[in-house]
Amino acid sequence: MITALNLTPLAFTTLEKGPKATLENGRVKAVCEEATRLGIEVGMPASLVLIKAPPVQLAEHSNPTLKNRWHTLQLEFFRYSVNLESLAEGLCLVSLPEADARLIAKEHGAKVGRGPTRELAVLASTLAPSGEVHTSTGPEGIPVSSLALLGIKADTIKKLHFLGIHTLDGLQGWDRKQATHYFGEEFQIIKGVLFERRILVARFQPPREITAAFDYDQDACQPHEIQPVLILLAEALIKRLSGWQARKLVLTARTLAGELWALRTIKDPIRHPRTLAHLLSLALMDTGATPLGISRIHVALQDLYQLGERQTLFEQRPTPEQAVARVHERYPGKMFNYTTSNPYAQARDLNFRKKPR
Known part of the structure; x- marks a missing residue:
C-alpha cells in the first residue's frame, strides 16, 4: 500500500479554527467548507x-515561510521511511505501515489516504477527514x-x-482511445487512474543545506546587538534540522566593505542551540566583520547527514547486570x-550459601 x-493547502495549518481561504495574486485560491x-x-x-464574509481568515497560498515549513515536515516524515516523494507543497507520497500513517495523521492533523497505486492513494486522501486515514482499493465511489x-x-x-x-x-x-480523445494533454494524469x-x-533527497538569515534596521557592531541574534538563528536552524546533523557551517556578514564570510567544520553532533550559537560566534569572529558594522547575517548548514544507531565500532563486553538479564531471558x-x-x-x-527461590 x-x-x-x-496537508493542502499548507497555509490552513497556520490559521486558527474557523472559515479560512488562501489568496494568490489578490484572488481566492482555495477555500475550506466553512x-x-x-x-x-x-x-x-x-x-x-x-x-461578504468578514470572519473568513485570509493567508497567502504560498510564501517562503510555508516552503521552509514544508521542508521541515518532509524531514520529519523521512524518519518513518526513506521512500518519500513530494508532489506539491503540502502533498507527498510515502511507503510506510498503516500504524505509522495513523500516527502522522493524528499528530499533524493531516488527511491521509492509502491505496494500491500512487493515484488512488492521493484520491483517497481527499475522502479522509482531518487527522484520519482512508483506504481505497479501487476508484469506485471516488468523486471526479x-x-x-x-x-x-x-x-x-x-x-x-x-x-x-x-x-x-x-x-x-x-x-x-476514448480517454485520450476526451482528456487531451491531461491524459498523462488520468491514465494512472484508469x-x-x-x-x-x-x-x-534531503536538502543540500539549511539556511537562516537576519536583517538589521541599523548596522550593528556591539555584542549586545549581535549575540541575541545569533541565539535566534541557532534556535531556528536547530528546529529546521529536525534531527539531522551538518558537517559544515558557512556564515556571511554584510558590511560596508561588502560581504565577508567564514567556513567552520562541525566536528561533533549539535543537539542544543547554545552550542550552535557558540560556533556562530566563532565564525563571526573569523570574518572580522563586527568592527565594520553588520547589516545582515546569513547562516548556511551544509553537508547534512543522520546519526547512526550504533554507538561503538565493536560490540562491548556486557555489564554484570546485562549478563544476568541475558541468562534469565535464555534460561x-x-x-x-x-x-x-x-x-x-x-x-x-x-x-557462599545458596538462597532459597
Missing part, C-alpha cells in the same frame, strides 16, 4: 471576501472532483459533471542466587 499525506457555506468561491477578489488534486483542470471536471459523471465509476467503461498501475515511490528459572556465608573459609562450598 502507498500512503499519501495531504468558507464555502458563507459564499466564498475560488477566484473571488480579496476585497469582496472581506465585505478529487481529480483536481492530481492536476485535472476545473473546466474538465465541470464537463464530466455535465455528462452525468460524478464518480470515477462512470469512467471505468472508457477505453484508452489504465496503469504505478506503485513506485522515489527515494527522498528462565534456571539461575540460583547466592549470599556470602564465610568469606574467610578456605573451602569454596563454605564461602
Whole structure:
C-alpha cells in the first residue's frame, strides 16, 4: 500500500479554527467548507471576501515561510521511511505501515489516504477527514472532483459533471482511445487512474543545506546587538534540522566593505542551540566583520547527514547486570542466587550459601 499525506493547502495549518481561504495574486485560491457555506468561491477578489464574509481568515497560498515549513515536515516524515516523494507543497507520497500513517495523521492533523497505486492513494486522501486515514482499493465511489488534486483542470471536471459523471465509476467503461480523445494533454494524469498501475515511490533527497538569515534596521557592531541574534538563528536552524546533523557551517556578514564570510567544520553532533550559537560566534569572529558594522547575517548548514544507531565500532563486553538479564531471558528459572556465608573459609562450598527461590 502507498500512503499519501495531504496537508493542502499548507497555509490552513497556520490559521486558527474557523472559515479560512488562501489568496494568490489578490484572488481566492482555495477555500475550506466553512468558507464555502458563507459564499466564498475560488477566484473571488480579496476585497469582496472581506465585505461578504468578514470572519473568513485570509493567508497567502504560498510564501517562503510555508516552503521552509514544508521542508521541515518532509524531514520529519523521512524518519518513518526513506521512500518519500513530494508532489506539491503540502502533498507527498510515502511507503510506510498503516500504524505509522495513523500516527502522522493524528499528530499533524493531516488527511491521509492509502491505496494500491500512487493515484488512488492521493484520491483517497481527499475522502479522509482531518487527522484520519482512508483506504481505497479501487476508484469506485471516488468523486471526479478529487481529480483536481492530481492536476485535472476545473473546466474538465465541470464537463464530466455535465455528462452525468460524478464518480470515477462512470469512467471505468472508457477505453484508452476514448480517454485520450476526451482528456487531451491531461491524459498523462488520468491514465494512472484508469489504465496503469504505478506503485513506485522515489527515494527522498534531503536538502543540500539549511539556511537562516537576519536583517538589521541599523548596522550593528556591539555584542549586545549581535549575540541575541545569533541565539535566534541557532534556535531556528536547530528546529529546521529536525534531527539531522551538518558537517559544515558557512556564515556571511554584510558590511560596508561588502560581504565577508567564514567556513567552520562541525566536528561533533549539535543537539542544543547554545552550542550552535557558540560556533556562530566563532565564525563571526573569523570574518572580522563586527568592527565594520553588520547589516545582515546569513547562516548556511551544509553537508547534512543522520546519526547512526550504533554507538561503538565493536560490540562491548556486557555489564554484570546485562549478563544476568541475558541468562534469565535464555534460561528462565534456571539461575540460583547466592549470599556470602564465610568469606574467610578456605573451602569454596563454605564461602557462599545458596538462597532459597
